[in-house]
Amino acid sequence: xxxxxxxxxxxxxxxxxxxxxxxxxxxxxxxxxxxxxxxxxxxxxxxxxxxxxxxxxxxxxxxxxxxxxxxxxx
Amino acid sequence: xxxxxxxxxxxxxxxxxxxxxxxxxxxxxxxxxxxxxxxxxxxxxxxxxxxxxxxxxxxxxxxxxxxxxxxxxxxxxxxxxxxxxxxxxxxxxxxxxxxxxxxxxxxxxxxxxxxxxxxxxxxxxxxxxxxxxxxxxxxxxxxxxxxxxxxxxxxxxxxxxxxxxxxxxxxxxxxxxxxxxxxxxxxxxxxxxxxxxxxxxxxxxxxxxxxxxxxxxxxxxxxxxxxxxxxxxxxxxxxxxxxxxxxxxxxx
Numbered sequence: 001x002x003x004x005x006x007x008x009x010x011x012x013x014x015x016x017x018x019x020x021x022x023x024x025x026x027x028x029x030x031x032x033x034x035x036x037x038x039x040x041x042x043x044x045x046x047x048x049x050x051x052x053x054x055x056x057x058x059x060x061x062x063x064x065x066x067x068x069x070x071x072x073x074x
Numbered sequence: 075x076x077x078x079x080x081x082x083x084x085x086x087x088x089x090x091x092x093x094x095x096x097x098x099x100x101x102x103x104x105x106x107x108x109x110x111x112x113x114x115x116x117x118x119x120x121x122x123x124x125x126x127x128x129x130x131x132x133x134x135x136x137x138x139x140x141x142x143x144x145x146x147x148x149x150x151x152x153x154x155x156x157x158x159x160x161x162x163x164x165x166x167x168x169x170x171x172x173x174x175x176x177x178x179x180x181x182x183x184x185x186x187x188x189x190x191x192x193x194x195x196x197x198x199x200x201x202x203x204x205x206x207x208x209x210x211x212x213x214x215x216x217x218x219x220x221x222x223x224x225x226x227x228x229x230x231x232x233x234x235x236x237x238x239x240x241x242x243x244x245x246x247x248x249x250x251x252x253x254x255x256x257x258x259x260x261x262x263x264x265x266x267x268x269x270x271x272x273x274x275x276x277x278x279x280x281x282x283x284x285x286x287x288x289x290x291x292x293x294x295x296x297x298x299x300x301x302x303x304x305x306x307x308x309x310x311x312x313x314x315x316x317x318x319x320x321x322x323x324x325x326x
Contacts, residue, residue, distance in 0.1 A: 064150070064153065069157045073165075
């Protein structure tokens with residue numbers, strides 16, 4: 001990597017810094033999908049497929065919108 | 075305030091049980107951690123992406139880390155505030171829970187006060203977690219911020235977010251469904267965004283407070299903020315008073 005002066009130096013410390021971000025980001029998506037596909041879960045609009053697409057495709061905002069506004073409380 | 079303590083306990087337990095409190099806390103944690111990282115490495119990513127073009131990107135500083143945090147909280151934090159508050163009263167009116175609670179010996183004032191206090195506790199916990207994460211990562215990647223200055227900046231950010239919560243809460247009291255309540259919050263947000271760009275009056279909006287938060291975090295001189303702070307806090311009080319005036323005689 002020394003021959004690439006503009007490249008980001010992926011040192012161990014940088015990976016450790018990035019790891020929590022990746023874990024939280026992926027964790028939000030996985031948690032949202034697991035919650036969405038629980039049989040008893042009811043969602044706004046009654047269309048789980050649309051919510052799955054929102055969670056997966058709309059970046060960080062998708063899981064946020066689903067978890068805070070997409071679920072109907074039992 | 076008959077029944078306030080019981081209702082507040084119920085609200086906080088409900089924020090936890092429904093997952094709203096942990097979800098908002100995790101979202102704010104994510105942006106607290108991500109903001110200094112983005113500030114630090116965005117220039118490198120830009121250089122990599124435009125490697126064939128000779129582009130000058132200034133070296134990131136601690137100022138960029140603070141600016142990135144405030145920018146992210148002004149976007150995602152505000153979105154979370156609206157989503158959190160939109161169903162607080164409207165959702166309970168729609169589902170009939172409000173009517174069920176209000177036949178018990180609790181006043182309507184206590185019902186509203188507990189609802190807003192529950193939202194405020196959630197937002198305060200989220201901003202605290204976000205602030206701790208941002209402080210740690212800024213220290214790791216740039217230099218330490220002063221605890222007092224950064225803490226004061228977090229309080230100012232919290233005030234701005236509580237304004238958005240209070241206006242959406244008013245919307246939630248006015249209507250019987252969550253979506254129009256969110257619409258009222260978004261309209262207020264757009265108005266605040268437009269007003270914040272105007273000279274002289276911009277400071278009196280939640281977005282105008284971002285400049286103060288930045289100055290406090292970076293230990294820069296911040297003068298003339300007494301009235302903007304009073305007016306912004308006043309917006310919260312006025313929105314809550316209006317919610318009470320609407321709700322006290324409302325047919326549930």
